[in-house]
Amino acid sequence: MATEVILPRVDMDMEVGKIGKWFFEEGARVEQGQPLFEIETSKAAMEIESPATGLLRLVAKTGDELPVGSVVGWIYASDEAFQASATATAEKPAQKPAESVQQPPSQVPAPPEVVENKAEMPGPGSRATPLARRLARERGVDLKTLSGSGPKGRIQAKDVLTVETESSSFAGETSLHRLWLSRGKDAPPIVFLHGFGADLNAWRGLAGALSRTRPILALDLPGHGRSPLNGRADLEEIADAVEATLVEEGLLSFHLVGHSLGGGIAATIAQRPSITVRSLTLISPAGLGPDINDAFFAGFLRARSEESLRPWMRLLVHDESALGPALVKTTLRQRKELPILSSQETLTAALFPDGTQSFSIRRLIKDIRIPTKVIFGLDDRIIPARHAFGLPGFVGLHLFSQVGHMPHFEVRNEIAHLIEEAAAAGDQSPARGHQ
Amino acid sequence: MSTLKSVDHMDTPVRELSFAQAIQEALAIALERDERVFLMGEDIGVYGGAFQVTGDLVQRFGEDRVMDTPISELGGAGVAVGAALTGMRPVFEFQFSDFCSLAMEQIVNQAAKLRYMLGGAVSVPLVFRMPTGSGTGAAAQHSQSLEAWFAHVPGLKVVEPSTPQDAKGLLLAAIADPDPILFFEHKLLYKTKGPVPEGYYTIPLDKAEVRRPGQHVTIAASSIMTHRALDASDKLASEGIEAEVLDLRSLRPLDMEAIKTSVKKTTRLLCVYEGVKTLGIGAEVSAAVAESEAFDFLDAPILRLGGAETPIPYSPGLEKAAVPQVDDVVDAVRKLIRGAV
Numbered sequence: 001m002a003t004e005v006i007l008p009r010v011d012m013d014m015e016v017g018k019i020g021k022w023f024f025e026e027g028a029r030v031e032q033g034q035p036l037f038e039i040e041t042s043k044a045a046m047e048i049e050s051p052a053t054g055l056l057r058l059v060a061k062t063g064d065e066l067p068v069g070s071v072v073g074w075i076y077a078s079d080e081a082f083q084a085s086a087t088a089t090a091e092k093p094a095q096k097p098a099e100s101v102q103q104p105p106s107q108v109p110a111p112p113e114v115v116e117n118k119a120e121m122p123g124p125g126s127r128a129t130p131l132a133r134r135l136a137r138e139r140g141v142d143l144k145t146l147s148g149s150g151p152k153g154r155i156q157a158k159d160v161l162t163v164e165t166e167s168s169s170f171a172g173e174t175s176l177h178r179l180w181l182s183r184g185k186d187a188p189p190i191v192f193l194h195g196f197g198a199d200l201n202a203w204r205g206l207a208g209a210l211s212r213t214r215p216i217l218a219l220d221l222p223g224h225g226r227s228p229l230n231g232r233a234d235l236e237e238i239a240d241a242v243e244a245t246l247v248e249e250g251l252l253s254f255h256l257v258g259h260s261l262g263g264g265i266a267a268t269i270a271q272r273p274s275i276t277v278r279s280l281t282l283i284s285p286a287g288l289g290p291d292i293n294d295a296f297f298a299g300f301l302r303a304r305s306e307e308s309l310r311p312w313m314r315l316l317v318h319d320e321s322a323l324g325p326a327l328v329k330t331t332l333r334q335r336k337e338l339p340i341l342s343s344q345e346t347l348t349a350a351l352f353p354d355g356t357q358s359f360s361i362r363r364l365i366k367d368i369r370i371p372t373k374v375i376f377g378l379d380d381r382i383i384p385a386r387h388a389f390g391l392p393g394f395v396g397l398h399l400f401s402q403v404g405h406m407p408h409f410e411v412r413n414e415i416a417h418l419i420e421e422a423a424a425a426g427d428q429s430p431a432r433g434h435q
Numbered sequence: 436m437s438t439l440k441s442v443d444h445m446d447t448p449v450r451e452l453s454f455a456q457a458i459q460e461a462l463a464i465a466l467e468r469d470e471r472v473f474l475m476g477e478d479i480g481v482y483g484g485a486f487q488v489t490g491d492l493v494q495r496f497g498e499d500r501v502m503d504t505p506i507s508e509l510g511g512a513g514v515a516v517g518a519a520l521t522g523m524r525p526v527f528e529f530q531f532s533d534f535c536s537l538a539m540e541q542i543v544n545q546a547a548k549l550r551y552m553l554g555g556a557v558s559v560p561l562v563f564r565m566p567t568g569s570g571t572g573a574a575a576q577h578s579q580s581l582e583a584w585f586a587h588v589p590g591l592k593v594v595e596p597s598t599p600q601d602a603k604g605l606l607l608a609a610i611a612d613p614d615p616i617l618f619f620e621h622k623l624l625y626k627t628k629g630p631v632p633e634g635y636y637t638i639p640l641d642k643a644e645v646r647r648p649g650q651h652v653t654i655a656a657s658s659i660m661t662h663r664a665l666d667a668s669d670k671l672a673s674e675g676i677e678a679e680v681l682d683l684r685s686l687r688p689l690d691m692e693a694i695k696t697s698v699k700k701t702t703r704l705l706c707v708y709e710g711v712k713t714l715g716i717g718a719e720v721s722a723a724v725a726e727s728e729a730f731d732f733l734d735a736p737i738l739r740l741g742g743a744e745t746p747i748p749y750s751p752g753l754e755k756a757a758v759p760q761v762d763d764v765v766d767a768v769r770k771l772i773r774g775a776v
Contacts, residue, residue: 129733129735130732131732131734134731134732149774156734188673252676252677253672253676254675276675
């Protein structure tokens with residue numbers, strides 16, 4: 001299935017060869033016969049062509065000196081083969097991706113490392129954009145340790161920024177777990193951020209009610225679902241991780257929807273310069289007022305059985321049937337399978353100490369100039385709906401009676417309609433101005 | 436073609452005028468305000484100008500102030516330079532900007548140099564109006580974009596408006612300016628419409644304008660290419676790419692501050708211009724950015740999209756292919772964003 005890429009003998013008396021440079025990055029699609037890498041011998045440099053067509057997986061790094069005949073890489077014939085192993089890794093967040101993603105059958109390359117406080121001038125051989133070079137210089141990142149995502153492996157700003165994220169708060173994890181719930185096209189995507197204690201699966205029902213023409217991406221917040229809490233339990237830092245994940249996913253311009261804690265994070269990243277948020281829909285968002293239901297957090301986190309958890313989860317909704325038959329069970333099962341409970345305790349203590357919301361998004365919303373909606377259920381028993389009052393007049397406020405903290409469960413079609421309305425307005429409106 | 440709606444900070448009423456009407460209104464206001472102003476050019480009197488820009492101005496202001504000149508660009512331009520030296524404020528229309536090559540001595544060697552040669556004792560307050568560009572099926576000798584020739588000459592200023600409002604304000608500023616100015620009017624823009632304030636106003640001759648904010652790529656353009664860049668940006672927006680369109684307006688002096696500010700924000704630069712790509716305006720913009728502190732903000736190579744290396748062909752299909760079109764801009768931006776260059 002996969003074809004070996006061998007370090008060939010290009011010279012009569014050649015014993016070892018050095019990889020001068022790779023012309024493609026890890027995961028790139030290469031065609032048979034395209035120049036793949038360059039060998040430097042004691043006498044000359046030569047380009048070696050790809051033996052096959054497919055996806056490239058690197059074994060040897062630029063600069064490695066290897067005996068003739070060594071496997072320096074693999075060409076995977078089909079997308080499935082390559083993605084199968086990549087996905088397997090993504091599903092095991094406890095494992096370090098550097099070890100498994102890049103692990104071909106033979107040699108194991110050293111994982112990329114960040115050299116701290118020691119900026120080296122990149123050699124003439126490293127291809128990097130001026131911006132990437134400056135960022136690397138400022139942040140003390142050694143460009144030689146990076147593989148570029150640009151053409152012919154050129155290092156771009158995002159490659160440096162990704163390392164930065166890894167080294168600060170998400171060491172070993174490049175980004176948060178995320179899932180495309182819909183692969184629509186021809187429209188800016190919608191990104192969903194779930195609330196405290198939930199995970200990206202919370203959006204599946206709503207996603208089904210949305211038009212299929214739009215791509216839909218949902219993220220697991222740190223300490224939730226399959227995203228471990230690697231950084232501090234700090235709103236800004238969580239927002240950083242979300243932003244970095246979206247940038248890594250290649251999302252430059254999108255609509256953003258957040259529920260509860262996810263709403264607070266959505267408002268926090270909405271005006272960050274690396275991304276364009278075209279519309280913002282905040283469902284029962286945190287960060288608009290001081291108080292939050294302390295007892296819910298205590299009970300929700302302490303409960304260990306269906307009998308003890310169900311009464312607390314009932315608080316989330318006006319009518320219990322909106323929760324569906326399985327949500328309590330899945331919540332418990334997930335706590336057994338994934339090490340999230342202690343992370344969620346840490347998050348509660350930091351973000352909602354003593355029944356207080358420790359952060360405010362009011363200032364952020366005041367400055368915002370994109371189509372923005374705030375949605376509350378009047379019977380919200382976690383965050384009181386009155387917190388939504390006193391927002392700027394151009395923020396659309398939608399209040400639903402006989403609805404609790406989970407409008408996207410309780411009045412799903414109405415929420416889908418509102419999100420599409422905001423997205424349509426965001427599609428039309430010009431990009432966020434800086435004038 | 437996209438409609439450009441500039442933010443209007445003036446209190447005067449605004450109407451919709453064509454680009455040609457806006458220029459005619461600027462000429463009429465200048466003739467009314469300042470008795471030193473007069474117009475010269477071939478067929479600009481009774482005939483109203485080859486593109487009907489001067490229209491009925493000869494009826495309103497008389498043949499002393501709207502003067503038909505013989506078919507001698509060198510002679511006409513020489514008279515205009517001489518009149519400017521004596522304190523008049525002539526506006527000289529070339530029927531097609533291509534014909535300026537007949538008058539290069541007067542423009543480049545006289546108008547541009549006299550202030551310097553005479554130690555500042557004189558100035559040459561003179562505007563050359565230059566109907567320019569391709570797209571009219573007028574073939575190689577009537578379709579060129581020669582702005583870069585003049586932007587290369589110290590002592591000249593080169594202006595290239597994209598909207599009726601700018602055409603009026605920049606032309607009035609050019610007429611009020613003490614030095615010689617080449618005022619390029621793209622022939623395909625003459626019939627385009629846009630809001631134009633009434634009365635007298637000027638727009639600075641050294642300021643670019645952001646026509647559309649965006650943060651993924653800067654498209655530096657002028658004149659008709661501003662419109663093509665905006666149309667391209669609308670297409671790109673549906674792909675999630677937000678282009679910032681910077682209308683240069685003046686090519687000499689170039690508003691480098693505005694260009695650098697935009698590039699620092701977007702980290703990518705595409706220069707779009709109708710003139711031949713090699714040694715064109717985009718070459719200057721690219722090089723100036725690469726030389727500046729904005730270099731360290733570039734996350735992709737700078738791209739130029741200019742006219743083909745050919746005389747403008749007569750065949751309509753080839754004529755179109757010889758200058759950047761909307762889809763060419765879209766493709767170039769995609770290349771920049773997706774890292775294909």
